[in-house]
Amino acid sequence: METIQQSLEQMMEHFNTRMAAFQDNLEKASAAPVTLASLATDFSQFKSLIGDSLLNLQHQVQVLAQQQDRLEMHSRRKILLLHGIPEDSDINLTLNVSKMFAEKLKVNIPLHSIRRIHRMGRVTGGKPRPVLVKFHGIEERHKVWIAKTGFKSSGITLSEFLTKVRHDAFMIARKHFGISKCWTQNGAVMIVGSDGKKHQVSSVAEVNRLINLTQSVTSDNTTFPATTQPAIAPKTLDTAGVTRSKRVLKK
Numbered sequence: 001m002e003t004i005q006q007s008l009e010q011m012m013e014h015f016n017t018r019m020a021a022f023q024d025n026l027e028k029a030s031a032a033p034v035t036l037a038s039l040a041t042d043f044s045q046f047k048s049l050i051g052d053s054l055l056n057l058q059h060q061v062q063v064l065a066q067q068q069d070r071l072e073m074h075s076r077r078k079i080l081l082l083h084g085i086p087e088d089s090d091i092n093l094t095l096n097v098s099k100m101f102a103e104k105l106k107v108n109i110p111l112h113s114i115r116r117i118h119r120m121g122r123v124t125g126g127k128p129r130p131v132l133v134k135f136h137g138i139e140e141r142h143k144v145w146i147a148k149t150g151f152k153s154s155g156i157t158l159s160e161f162l163t164k165v166r167h168d169a170f171m172i173a174r175k176h177f178g179i180s181k182c183w184t185q186n187g188a189v190m191i192v193g194s195d196g197k198k199h200q201v202s203s204v205a206e207v208n209r210l211i212n213l214t215q216s217v218t219s220d221n222t223t224f225p226a227t228t229q230p231a232i233a234p235k236t237l238d239t240a241g242v243t244r245s246k247r248v249l250k251k
Helices: 002-029 036-075 087-105 138-146 164-177 204-218 234-250
Strands: 079-083 114-119 131-135 157-160 182-185 188-192 198-201
Touching (some): 002 036, 036 164, 079 138, 087 114, 087 131, 131 138, 138 157, 164 188, 164 204, 188 204, 198 204
Antiparallel strands (some): 079 157, 114 131, 188 198
């Protein structure tokens, strides 16, 4: 925060200095005719100053947003979301979830280890609302998260409680790279890119940079990963060849 404050103070000092010099030149020029060339020079300098100041401010806002996102994600480090639990299990939700962990995941989570549990969102006629589970300790949370594959084929899924920024990044990454190549780990979005390497991102901007990076790599045939090279199925080639042969016979 102190760095941002210092940056703003430097910007204001620089702005006031430039504006004072501009005002001084304007007063001196009032006794002499003003030319278009001098006006164009002054305008160009002022435009450059404003542009640099806005870029600096934009950068500072991004830094603040990233810090806020990290703090918010840190506050959610003990939380997991359960999806697919029927609404009629809410009579004793804590007990039902604890039993579910024991039966499905083979993880013993006592009732006192669950600090808070409740539904999220409004009631709709569609699928059941997700259940937010906050654990007392980070260890219990990790035990459940590691054993989440036990919910396979049960209709119940487990996810981390991501911030909106990270959730948006996760959805865009899954859409571009595929579901099997994207997952979350301790609040970070993990991606296996087209280069075959594992990348960690936390914002849409970082996902877009990774997309552009992998696209620039795959556009060069010398660096195109063998596992991602587009291939034409032999069946398609055979069908096309038969079609062309029939046309030749008809002619």
